[in-house]
Amino acid sequence: MTLTTGPVDAYPEVLRALSRTVLYDYDPAFQHFYENVCLKLQKALETKTVPVILQGEPVLGLQAVAASFFNKADIVLNLVSGAYGDGFGEWVRPHCGELLELRTPFNEVIDVEKVRQMLASRPDISVVSICHHDTPSGTINPVAAIGQAVREHGALFVVDAVSSFAGMDIMPEPCCVDMFVTGPNKCMGCPPGLTILGVSERAWKKMHANPTAPRDSVLSILDWEHAWKAGQPFPYTPSVSEINALDAGLDRYLEEGPQAVWTRHDLTARACRAGIKAAGLEIWAAHDSIASPTTTVVRLPQTVTDTDVLEVARRRYGVIFSIGRGETKGRVIRIGHMGPTAQPIYAVAGLAALCGALGELGVDVDAGAACAAALSVIRQ
Amino acid sequence: MTLTTGPVDAYPEVLRALSRTVLYDYDPAFQHFYENVCLKLQKALETKTVPVILQGEPVLGLQAVAASFFNKADIVLNLVSGAYGDGFGEWVRPHCGELLELRTPFNEVIDVEKVRQMLASRPDISVVSICHHDTPSGTINPVAAIGQAVREHGALFVVDAVSSFAGMDIMPEPCCVDMFVTGPNKCMGCPPGLTILGVSERAWKKMHANPTAPRDSVLSILDWEHAWKAGQPFPYTPSVSEINALDAGLDRYLEEGPQAVWTRHDLTARACRAGIKAAGLEIWAAHDSIASPTTTVVRLPQTVTDTDVLEVARRRYGVIFSIGRGETKGRVIRIGHMGPTAQPIYAVAGLAALCGALGELGVDVDAGAACAAALSVIRQ
Amino acid sequence: MTLTTGPVDAYPEVLRALSRTVLYDYDPAFQHFYENVCLKLQKALETKTVPVILQGEPVLGLQAVAASFFNKADIVLNLVSGAYGDGFGEWVRPHCGELLELRTPFNEVIDVEKVRQMLASRPDISVVSICHHDTPSGTINPVAAIGQAVREHGALFVVDAVSSFAGMDIMPEPCCVDMFVTGPNKCMGCPPGLTILGVSERAWKKMHANPTAPRDSVLSILDWEHAWKAGQPFPYTPSVSEINALDAGLDRYLEEGPQAVWTRHDLTARACRAGIKAAGLEIWAAHDSIASPTTTVVRLPQTVTDTDVLEVARRRYGVIFSIGRGETKGRVIRIGHMGPTAQPIYAVAGLAALCGALGELGVDVDAGAACAAALSVIRQ
Amino acid sequence: MTLTTGPVDAYPEVLRALSRTVLYDYDPAFQHFYENVCLKLQKALETKTVPVILQGEPVLGLQAVAASFFNKADIVLNLVSGAYGDGFGEWVRPHCGELLELRTPFNEVIDVEKVRQMLASRPDISVVSICHHDTPSGTINPVAAIGQAVREHGALFVVDAVSSFAGMDIMPEPCCVDMFVTGPNKCMGCPPGLTILGVSERAWKKMHANPTAPRDSVLSILDWEHAWKAGQPFPYTPSVSEINALDAGLDRYLEEGPQAVWTRHDLTARACRAGIKAAGLEIWAAHDSIASPTTTVVRLPQTVTDTDVLEVARRRYGVIFSIGRGETKGRVIRIGHMGPTAQPIYAVAGLAALCGALGELGVDVDAGAACAAALSVIRQ
Structure with a gap:
């Protein structure tokens, strides 16, 4: 994935x-x-x-x-x-x-x-x-x-x-x-x-x-x-x-219709951001109003490295994320919501894999709250 | 084709x-x-x-x-x-x-x-x-x-x-x-x-x-x-x-093996050149020994244009050829023998389409002799 | 093919x-x-x-x-x-x-x-x-x-x-x-x-x-x-x-249009039958008017076996034919003109492969005449 | 999905x-x-x-x-x-x-x-x-x-x-x-x-x-x-x-290796069953030890119909489930873990979609607990 x-x-x-x-x-x-x-x-x-x-x-x-x-x-x-x-x-x-x-x-x-x-x-x-x-x-x-x-x-x-x-x-x-x-x-x-x-x-x-x-x-x-x-x-x-x-x-x-495509990108990103916050994590963007509907950039806790998170998410959950670049390199994980994965269920899967990986690496994240928060956005 | x-x-x-x-x-x-x-x-x-x-x-x-x-x-x-x-x-x-x-x-x-x-x-x-x-x-x-x-x-x-x-x-x-x-x-x-x-x-x-x-x-x-x-x-x-x-x-x-691949390119080109000559047409290359095993360039009779030949070959026989480029533009038709079509039967099909098109455009070519000559090379 | x-x-x-x-x-x-x-x-x-x-x-x-x-x-x-x-x-x-x-x-x-x-x-x-x-x-x-x-x-x-x-x-x-x-x-x-x-x-x-x-x-x-x-x-x-x-x-x-599809099946079969006759071979059907536009059944000379013809056509020309069935088994080669190969250039390729194989097996067939006759039908 | x-x-x-x-x-x-x-x-x-x-x-x-x-x-x-x-x-x-x-x-x-x-x-x-x-x-x-x-x-x-x-x-x-x-x-x-x-x-x-x-x-x-x-x-x-x-x-x-394939089917099913129970739902099978590693059959609360659950899961989450058959018809939802979806992340996605759909239909399920329980199985 x-x-x-x-x-x-x-x-x-x-x-x-x-x-x-x-x-x-x-x-x-x-x-x-x-x-x-x-x-x-x-x-x-x-x-x-x-x-x-x-x-x-x-x-x-x-x-x-x-x-x-x-x-x-x-x-x-x-x-x-x-x-x-x-x-x-x-x-x-x-x-x-x-x-x-x-x-x-x-x-x-x-x-x-x-x-x-x-x-x-x-x-x-x-x-x-x-x-x-x-x-x-x-x-x-x-x-x-x-x-x-x-x-x-x-x-x-x-x-x-x-x-x-x-x-x-x-x-x-x-x-x-x-x-x-x-x-x-x-x-x-x-x-x-x-x-x-x-x-x-x-x-x-x-x-x-x-x-x-x-x-x-x-x-x-x-x-x-x-x-x-x-x-x-x-x-x-x-x-x-x-x-x-x-x-x-x-x-x-x-x-499909551009409007429909944009809507599902936006919904996926909103569900993802809600989950990230409910998990106890932070979005890189200073405020939600400037956060992208096609990528969610998650600030990493300082106790883990981005490459470790990537490795565990891939090995354990089969999910591939991106890491940062330039100033954000080493400080974030990037979750894409683009094209075929710009569908809300992938936000849940992404949250599960990210929280699962962080949890395994010793970070205290609430995976259940993350998934529930995402579902709650999707259902609205 | x-x-x-x-x-x-x-x-x-x-x-x-x-x-x-x-x-x-x-x-x-x-x-x-x-x-x-x-x-x-x-x-x-x-x-x-x-x-x-x-x-x-x-x-x-x-x-x-x-x-x-x-x-x-x-x-x-x-x-x-x-x-x-x-x-x-x-x-x-x-x-x-x-x-x-x-x-x-x-x-x-x-x-x-x-x-x-x-x-x-x-x-x-x-x-x-x-x-x-x-x-x-x-x-x-x-x-x-x-x-x-x-x-x-x-x-x-x-x-x-x-x-x-x-x-x-x-x-x-x-x-x-x-x-x-x-x-x-x-x-x-x-x-x-x-x-x-x-x-x-x-x-x-x-x-x-x-x-x-x-x-x-x-x-x-x-x-x-x-x-x-x-x-x-x-x-x-x-x-x-x-x-x-x-x-x-x-x-x-x-x-497949490089040698086997080269051999069928060569055989296809040789069959094609034999057919071209038997049809009464000329190869562009000054002698056979320098002619390519991957492309046969055929000198066009002056009574026809390259674009007319292309059009008839495509419409009537479903065969697409290339035309010349630079100095050979307007003077030749190029028949490729590359990859999947570097097989001798495609030399026959190409000869048939080229001779068929030229014949339809009033050029006196011997399509039968072309095909027979190609087959004769293939059989050796 | x-x-x-x-x-x-x-x-x-x-x-x-x-x-x-x-x-x-x-x-x-x-x-x-x-x-x-x-x-x-x-x-x-x-x-x-x-x-x-x-x-x-x-x-x-x-x-x-x-x-x-x-x-x-x-x-x-x-x-x-x-x-x-x-x-x-x-x-x-x-x-x-x-x-x-x-x-x-x-x-x-x-x-x-x-x-x-x-x-x-x-x-x-x-x-x-x-x-x-x-x-x-x-x-x-x-x-x-x-x-x-x-x-x-x-x-x-x-x-x-x-x-x-x-x-x-x-x-x-x-x-x-x-x-x-x-x-x-x-x-x-x-x-x-x-x-x-x-x-x-x-x-x-x-x-x-x-x-x-x-x-x-x-x-x-x-x-x-x-x-x-x-x-x-x-x-x-x-x-x-x-x-x-x-x-x-x-x-x-x-x-494509049913009429257009039927027309190219018919043209391919007619070109094929013309070639077969010009080669000196015989169609199985008693007369042309009952011959199928989707299959040409060719009566084999008695000096060759159907399986030998198949084998040579496949090995030398990469062309696969069908043999007979029931009463026609061992007595004919069947050339299909169906779907993607119901295009006249495939009649020529089929004739070339069949005549080439028969020739190699010692049958006196005129491959050039076969191809030329097919082209002549196609051009009309 | x-x-x-x-x-x-x-x-x-x-x-x-x-x-x-x-x-x-x-x-x-x-x-x-x-x-x-x-x-x-x-x-x-x-x-x-x-x-x-x-x-x-x-x-x-x-x-x-x-x-x-x-x-x-x-x-x-x-x-x-x-x-x-x-x-x-x-x-x-x-x-x-x-x-x-x-x-x-x-x-x-x-x-x-x-x-x-x-x-x-x-x-x-x-x-x-x-x-x-x-x-x-x-x-x-x-x-x-x-x-x-x-x-x-x-x-x-x-x-x-x-x-x-x-x-x-x-x-x-x-x-x-x-x-x-x-x-x-x-x-x-x-x-x-x-x-x-x-x-x-x-x-x-x-x-x-x-x-x-x-x-x-x-x-x-x-x-x-x-x-x-x-x-x-x-x-x-x-x-x-x-x-x-x-x-x-x-x-x-x-x-991939049969053993590896079986293992991921089993893990996916175990994660799924853990999630179902944590959500407050019931497995159809009388005990876990007889539950299949390739299908999880979930008993439906009586307040909802299977077709409504299917419809919401599909429309809202893009997830397709099976319904029951024979005696279980109308009483269960079936989640398959077969082939390409026999990977644990799909258990989470399935749980999210099922709980999301049930929640929207008024059933009191704990989606967050479901996802967390599944992740907990996966991580072991």
Whole structure:
């Protein structure tokens, strides 16, 4: 039972789609199929433009954005509330003119007012970037409000929504996002191997005008601008089987209904958090209102190590969790609620395994209270 | 029936492996699995070092090699006998000090003596690069002999064996190759999405000493040096499902036996070439001895267009071929013999579809003679 | 390459459906799914009543029909033009009052006029039975005309359409069939393991009135009468994975369009027969007009044995054929054109393998002429 | 999450095996494969003879045994401790000379002493039959001790071990069983569609001597006696895909190790029972020592209906349970621990869903105590 923050296990229909025949990329059947997947993506992202698929997991996407979108004329404000937000700044730095940062403790989220102040103090800021959901912290930044401030300022807005999109209500256009980076391997329940980019018209214009934007490169976004259209060439061979998987993941997402999918992610996370507290444990996030519906980050008692907890949970209960990263490394256990395991019964199973493991390691946790509290949330 | 030069359809066992459970990359079960796949790769490549898997199809691999292996101190001799060899030079050029080229007509292969002469005339050449099998031409360069010359010269040798490895007897070490680039999506019958690199100790040393070799980047090879060992971190999330596929592809390759696999590729290609000639058509390669066992490139009569042939072959016979690329574009049809279709009966089916399509388009071809000639080769 | 008369390889989408989650048979999700599959079957059979699925391959179905449909009051006329028609009589005999037979040589089909004469001479005949397509002979009986005669006589009509349904235009109601036995494992490209029964209202009435019709038995048809309705109990656990496969097979059949499916079966068989004749070989069927669109039965030259031909075709060409059965055993090779291999290119491959094998065994066949003749049919 | 008493969800490797290519049954590759599966079965059943596979789920097997094994000369003692034992008598009755029964309340198991007394009082008893694990009661009969008594008496012993084999230590030979009926669709985690028969030499002898044993029938066991050997004909087409699944199920069972598999079934059931009691609920079985390791039957409070519990558990928690059957119908909920869900974490999930559903329906259950008690068993 994989209750991690990704890779997560794929939906059964996605696993079956992975075993579809591998078509030749220039077979007209594949070309039309690829176009169709891109149009479904557009429906899922609710964008005016057709999203771009890059042929590598979102680390490729984030680097491609750093290289394609930014240039030396850019004054960038990177908003940092966790390890991934922090890391994105490092990828952007060599490509931009100046990199400003607004940081917050990693158990808190960015304050919109501080963003407004920063923007007011530096009218030359041309791009603002943020990680929507920093999984190592399990916190959700107020991207809609920040996006509004960025738009008013006249800057462009880059958002990493890799681990939140499709698990909650986050769409690029209502949040004034120009470059929206996500992937199928988290809440969509697909395997890792692709990046999905929602690119606004302003973002396309910026990239076209960018003299340092890569071309003929795996880091190029521009190369893929028209590739979604049947009959247009691919810059290089797309990952056919991953596209097959994405197709099935999109079908599932759209057929179940985004609202229904978000609701079960949220319910699972709420049940999990209630259980954690009832067990006598603590959530990493400073308050419940900023806690993620797709990941619950649990602060570990100081008497145990994260790797011991992982080992016992796996050996005794067959449950796999994630550990922390960056600042939270060694201090937390992360329980993912993504895709197929974003169902409340998995919150109970996760709580049982975590409390069981902690108990075996000598921590005084109330597993019964944890499960009961989770059930009580589920039943409401 | 996909008779292309890749992507080719995957083996059934590979398709099934694609639908394996997606494990978390830090699950010990996955870590040991990944190590095991790398060790199987080592067995397949017969190398002293453990090969590297990069998480993107070989275009990523070739760019990563260009960026990681070369630097401004390098005088590079790029040997060009086709479109891919040509293109590799363009990726290397910005990374090296000087790029020399030795070219041959694209229906011929590189002459070892000319390489020796070139090396003799420029003792400062530090790296030689070549594409072993340029699929747009369907020709096989004499890599073993060239490698010998390169080694004697003291230079390093970079070989693109993407579309030949696992379809014929080509291994890095007997050919003195330091950087051997291939992928699972051709003769191994896996989907596109990974690069396989055979890296000699000299190549590791060179990359370590290379100040411009990327780190913390999807273009980095160095980041992956130790990732194959269980317990070592991955630079970023590997493409789990593609690794699952590669595992099954390797099992099939090693269980069937490399020699047996090469033999059926060769027999299929020989049957196909015999049929092409009996039909009254011409092979692109200047002579049979340099023709590839994994791709047959057929020169098109001038009265038809490649796209018309493709369309009729697909609509009427359900057979998908590849067209040319670069210099051969518009002038040839390419028939792939890779992985699951590297079986002689597919040569007959391919000949039937090609001759059928050409006949329908008014070309005077003898389909019966083509099939009979192929059968005659098969029976021997 | 499996070119047999069944089991044939399944369509890729059917193979994938086989790997769907195994649902509990009383899970409402499964109950609705099962109902839905039965309603799709009804659409495919174009019947007023909902077809019945029995949980075993058609041998179970034929025995269940023998036991459930017939009783000692029945005077049965069994029409025999091949091995399966012959065998059905043996299953019916113990259940009926008297078994009459009208036989024809096994390379011919039943003559409607003789049926009319027989019916006129025995007004007490209550049931007529026939095998529509006897695969060991590869011949198609004129079921529509016979059904008309049977209906006029007032008898009921039992038809085994196992290896013809979904490969040609054969539907129970236009042919006045009361008990129509078929299965998913031939022209529908599904695995063996289920029987499909089209049961007219008259047939239901007859079985209800039959005191010896089994109940609480795997041979019971009556037990399954209402099982298709969600909420109704199953007599015993249905073969969940086979139902999953049937669902996918039906989707494929209905989406491609029955007419299109029949057309490609017919074209493949015509191409195959043309090739056989051009090779210098003979079709078993006395004339082309009665030859099956789903199986081509080839008379073997006396100098070779069927098992030798099979062995060489398999070893050298990777092609699997069927041999004869009953009267045709040892005298023929059977080439199936069913489901995924009912595509003309497989006729060419089959001809190549058969001619190749015969040639290797010393028979003077013209393989080139065979392939050319097939292509010529395909191109028209 | 399917926690039923079967069909249960299949292991992932079994689902993948279902999607293997469908081979022709007379393809030598299939013939050898089938033989190999039968030999693996022999290894799993630890028998001297090669087990028989029948092509239908165990209802077919039980009927085939009734028809093939028994005849009018037999005086049969049927031991009845539940619904399935009861039903088997009904199938045997028409085939035997006299049917005696020894019954026990359905929450108890058969007392060996009473069997001995019965045998002593009727020296003419020739066959004794029993259901090892009657899932509607969740109780395990002492088959080894009974088998000893039967063997001493000189009678033959027929055991239905459908829902216990592969989930606990039950093997035909140590229990003196002559006809051992089981199937892959319970503890082996395969789909329903096959019967497995362990047949002793004495049983073969008895069937050979039985004049009423069916031949040329789906109810025949004798027809299949030699079918396991490659080169021998099949009586009719085997269910190829189900055999593929069984092969994978056997591999998993033998590789994990029978003892390890039994241990996790047992641990899961013990955790479940501890939780049920801690919740304030009751097990159906009169005492823990006879409770099954593969199914937990929970007595329902009288204030709720089984169908309401099922509906809430499914809708709210996504968990599917089984209801009772025969005498236990309407009075219990059955939680299966079979195959892939025979892992302790599923006991916790099942308890949570059951307690959650009961709580929502107004029953006063202590879900927290249930989960805690289960965890406490698991941790020991």
